Amino acid sequence: MAGGNNGPSNGHPSTNGHRKPGKPPRYSAFSLLKHGLAPRAEWPRAWRSPALQPSYDVVIIGGGVHGLATAYYLAANHGITNVAVLDKGYLGGGGSGRNTAILRSNYLTPEGVRFYDRSMRLYEHLAADLNFNVMFSRRGHLTLAHNDSSLRTMRWRAEVNKLQGVDSEVIGPEEIAKLVPYLDTSTSTRYPILGALYHPPGGIIRHDAVVWGYARGADSLGVHLHQNTEVTGIDVAEDRVIGVRTNRGRIATRNVVNCTAGWSSVISDMAGVELPVQTSPLQAAVTEPVRPFLDTVVVSGTLHVYVSQTDRGELVFGASVDPFTSYSMRGSLEFVEGLAGHVLELMPALSKMRLLRQWAGLCDMTPDYSPIMGATPVDGFYVDVGWGTYGFKAGPVSGEAMAECVATQRTPEIIAAFHPGRFETGQLVGEKGAAAVGH
Amino acid sequence: MIQLPCPWCGPRNVSEFRYAGEVTPRPQPATATPEQWRRYLYVRRNPRGWTEENWYHSAGCRQFFKLRRDTDSNAVEEPR
Numbered sequence: 001m002a003g004g005n006n007g008p009s010n011g012h013p014s015t016n017g018h019r020k021p022g023k024p025p026r027y028s029a030f031s032l033l034k035h036g037l038a039p040r041a042e043w044p045r046a047w048r049s050p051a052l053q054p055s056y057d058v059v060i061i062g063g064g065v066h067g068l069a070t071a072y073y074l075a076a077n078h079g080i081t082n083v084a085v086l087d088k089g090y091l092g093g094g095g096s097g098r099n100t101a102i103l104r105s106n107y108l109t110p111e112g113v114r115f116y117d118r119s120m121r122l123y124e125h126l127a128a129d130l131n132f133n134v135m136f137s138r139r140g141h142l143t144l145a146h147n148d149s150s151l152r153t154m155r156w157r158a159e160v161n162k163l164q165g166v167d168s169e170v171i172g173p174e175e176i177a178k179l180v181p182y183l184d185t186s187t188s189t190r191y192p193i194l195g196a197l198y199h200p201p202g203g204i205i206r207h208d209a210v211v212w213g214y215a216r217g218a219d220s221l222g223v224h225l226h227q228n229t230e231v232t233g234i235d236v237a238e239d240r241v242i243g244v245r246t247n248r249g250r251i252a253t254r255n256v257v258n259c260t261a262g263w264s265s266v267i268s269d270m271a272g273v274e275l276p277v278q279t280s281p282l283q284a285a286v287t288e289p290v291r292p293f294l295d296t297v298v299v300s301g302t303l304h305v306y307v308s309q310t311d312r313g314e315l316v317f318g319a320s321v322d323p324f325t326s327y328s329m330r331g332s333l334e335f336v337e338g339l340a341g342h343v344l345e346l347m348p349a350l351s352k353m354r355l356l357r358q359w360a361g362l363c364d365m366t367p368d369y370s371p372i373m374g375a376t377p378v379d380g381f382y383v384d385v386g387w388g389t390y391g392f393k394a395g396p397v398s399g400e401a402m403a404e405c406v407a408t409q410r411t412p413e414i415i416a417a418f419h420p421g422r423f424e425t426g427q428l429v430g431e432k433g434a435a436a437v438g439h
Numbered sequence: 440m441i442q443l444p445c446p447w448c449g450p451r452n453v454s455e456f457r458y459a460g461e462v463t464p465r466p467q468p469a470t471a472t473p474e475q476w477r478r479y480l481y482v483r484r485n486p487r488g489w490t491e492e493n494w495y496h497s498a499g500c501r502q503f504f505k506l507r508r509d510t511d512s513n514a515v516e517e518p519r
Contacts, residue, residue, distance in 0.1 A: 265485040276481035279510075324458035327487045328513045334440050334454060367481050423481045424474070 024220050026131055046212060047219035052226055055252035056084040058406055059244050060259055061231050061267055063087030064096035065207070065392060066384050067259035068214035069399020070406075071223045072130075077400070078407035081222035084253075086246060088230035088263075092211030095261040098361030099392040100284050100318040102297050102308060104141045104202035106161050106168045108153070108434035111417035112370065113164040115397060118414060120201060122396035132213030134205055135311060139295050141202025142176065144346075146191035146302040153433045154197040161199070171198045179296055182347050189345060191302050202297055204308050207392055214399070234270040234381070241271065241380035255406055257382045262327065262362025264385035271381045275372060276423050277364045280321040281328060282389055283335045285358040287350075289313030303342040315353065317343060321363050321389065329360040363388050368428035369435040373402065373418040374411045382406055383420060390435050446518045447500045459493035461485075462505060487511050 025031060025044060035043060058074060060067045063085045074080040087093070103123055105116035127134045145151040154170050161168035176196050177185045185193050219225055226248070233245035234256060243252045258267045268275050289312050299306040304320045319339055322332075336358060344351055365388045366372060372386035384402045387394070401415045411419060417429050442450040461483050466475040484490065489509050496502055507516035 263487075265483075266487050274478070274482050275485070276483065278483050278485050279487075324453070325485070325510060326513055327511045330513075332440055424477050 024216060027133075046216040047225055049227075050224045052229065052246070052248050052251065053084070053224065054250075056224070057082040057253065058084075058255040058257065059251055059253045060085045060257045061244070062094070062259035062261070062263070063091040063215075063225065063227065064094050064259065064261065065092070065211055065214060065395030066096075066261075066387070066398050066402075067257070068211060068218055068225075069395050070257055070259060070384065070402045071225075071399075072214045072218040072221070073400045073403035074407060075218060075221035075223055077403055080403075080407055083218075083223045084251065085218070085223060085225050086229045086231055086244070087225075087227050090227050091215050091225065092208055095361050095363075095387065095391055096207055096211050096395070098284070098359055099207055100306065100308065100316050101204045101207040101392065102141070102202070102306065102318075103136070103205055103393045104199055104297075105166050105393075106141065106143070106157055106197060106199040106202070106434065108157050108160060108431055109370075109417075109429050110160060110164060111429050112431050112434070113161055113166055115414055115418075116390075116394060117164060117166050118400075119394050119397035122400065123205065123393075126210065126213065126396060130213035130217045132209060132216060134209040134213055136203060136205045137311060138201060138203040139297065140179065141199040141297040142179065142299065143197040143199070144176070144193050144298065144300040144302075145195045145197070146193060146300065148194070150301060151195050154195065157197055157434055166199075167201055168197060168199045170195055180294065180298060182293060182349050183298065184346060184348055191345065204297065204310070206311075210392075210395060214395075231267060231270070234267070236271055236378055236381075239378055241378060254380045255382070256380060257384060257402060257406060259384045259402070261364055261385070261387050261391055264364045264383070268376075268381075268383060268385070271376070271378050273376045273378055273381060273383070273420075275383070275385065275420070276367055277372070277386050278325045279327055279362050279364050280325050281360040282319065282321045282363045283331055283339075283358060283360045284316065284318040285336060285339060285355050286310075286317070287315040287353045288356050290315070290353070298346065300342070300346060303345060305339060305342040305346065307343060307346070314356070315350070321365065322360075327362060329362065331358040331360055365389075367423065369431040370429040371398070371418050372420050373398065373415045374405055374420060375409075376420055388435065390431075441513045441515070443494060443506060443515055444517055445496050445499060445502075446504050447502055448496065451496070451499055455496060455498040457495040457497045459495050459503065462491045462493055489516075 071085045105120045107113045158168045173185045230247045235243040241256050294309040297308040306318045366386040401412045404412045441453045
């Protein structure tokens with residue numbers, strides 16, 4: 001898990017020493033030219049590696065897109081800069097680097113659609129905000145329906161989406177064939193395609209760049225990023241957080257935000273907070289690169305598969321979570337076999353493609369397929385967890401909302417529906433119809 | 440693929456089984472409080488390590504059985 005021999009990863013090859021605190025140099029066409037022509041072309045580190053301080057105003061556990069975005073917006077929107085982000089490995093080594101980088105907002109509940117749409121809007125100008133090219137590629141997102149009940153859910157989603165101002169419509173097989181010529185839209189397949197939910201704003205992005213951009217942005221505003229720093233305990237006195245213990249020493253703090261995925265139960269247990277979360281691995285795979293032929297994201301819930309082509313030409317395949325809970329991130333052969341079969345049912349022309357690699361990430365599944373966000377019964381302990389299979393696309397809005405939640409001590413309206421107490425009162429936000437395999 | 444020791448059929452591939460969740464004590468319906476029901480319905484220990492869980496041998500003997508498994512390594516304990 002460690003970032004190689006050069007110490008923690010920072011998005012650039014190792015250079016001599018660390019950058020001084022303060023604003024990093026802006027990235028621009030001019031800086032690229034300057035560094036390209038310089039005799040000793042060394043880019044400064046994108047962020048510092050400061051010493052661990054004995055106390056911070058806010059400690060964020062988890063250095064993925066959620067934790068880093070929370071830190072960035074705490075500093076940028078609320079002026080709270082005495083913040084530490086702790087990660088047991090390297091930044092973006094968990095779910096943020098293991099997802100399939102698909103962005104969309106065509107969810108099923110009004111609360112979900114509003115929330116994810118805000119995230120899409122933040123992603124739209126993220127590259128400009130962070131001065132970091134996140135390679136957002138807006139290319140349209142198709143969720144295929146192979147049976148009547150799926151088609152019914154698509155129509156439902158399309159109407160909910162339109163009411164929230166999100167571009168989404170149900171289209172038929174002829175239009176699908178025009179958008180994705182390589183898709184088998186004939187009626188002779190095992191699961192013929194009856195229609196699809198077409199979501200033009202959907203797309204893909206470079207997930208590592210999002211992590212690095214937020215890390216660089218947060219660092220330049222004064223946030224301390226600590227990699228290889230594992231939390232071993234959370235000190236709670238009289239139902240209030242007073243500190244965090246790590247493998248590098250104790251930190252006194254009155255605010256802790258749990259932004260982990262795959263470790264959310266373990267970390268919350270340290271604070272004595274129970275979560276209705278079950279952790280399962282989700283596997284994905286990528287092929288060798290080929291010429292561009294697929295400029296939409298194609299998802300099939302019935303076949304448990306989604307496909308997109310990266311800017312480099314590789315095809316990225318994802319699936320549904322493994323059929324039982326586990327923290328093991330080992331890939332399995334039966335996954336590849338099943339995935340390949342499903343992909344070929346959709347696109348028979350891919351039969352000669354070769355897979356380059358497969359991997360797994362951990363998904364904290366909640367009973368209603370919506371996240372758990374906000375304050376907990378332990379004062380000063382906040383959660384931004386339960387991100388199941390939909391956490392990456394929600395990174396920016398989650399960071400913005402969690403920062404507001406911590407800074408103002410009030411739950412922002414946009415995440416009010418996701419509060420941890422909803423399982424007690426039965427106010428679930430059922431997103432299974434749009435989140436189960438609909439990345 | 441991991442194998443699970445079915446107490447009736449012996450070791451079989453995990454794809455023959457259906458995961459039926461952590462073993463959680465069911466509260467008495469007549470006397471349970473809403474809080475107890477919520478915990479029973481939703482809250483799971485979700486430990487990273489050894490845990491006791493229910494499995495169903497759906498493609499075999501079709502029996503439910505309890506199993507101890509390490510969720511970190513997927514190692515399983517042989518049934519006694």
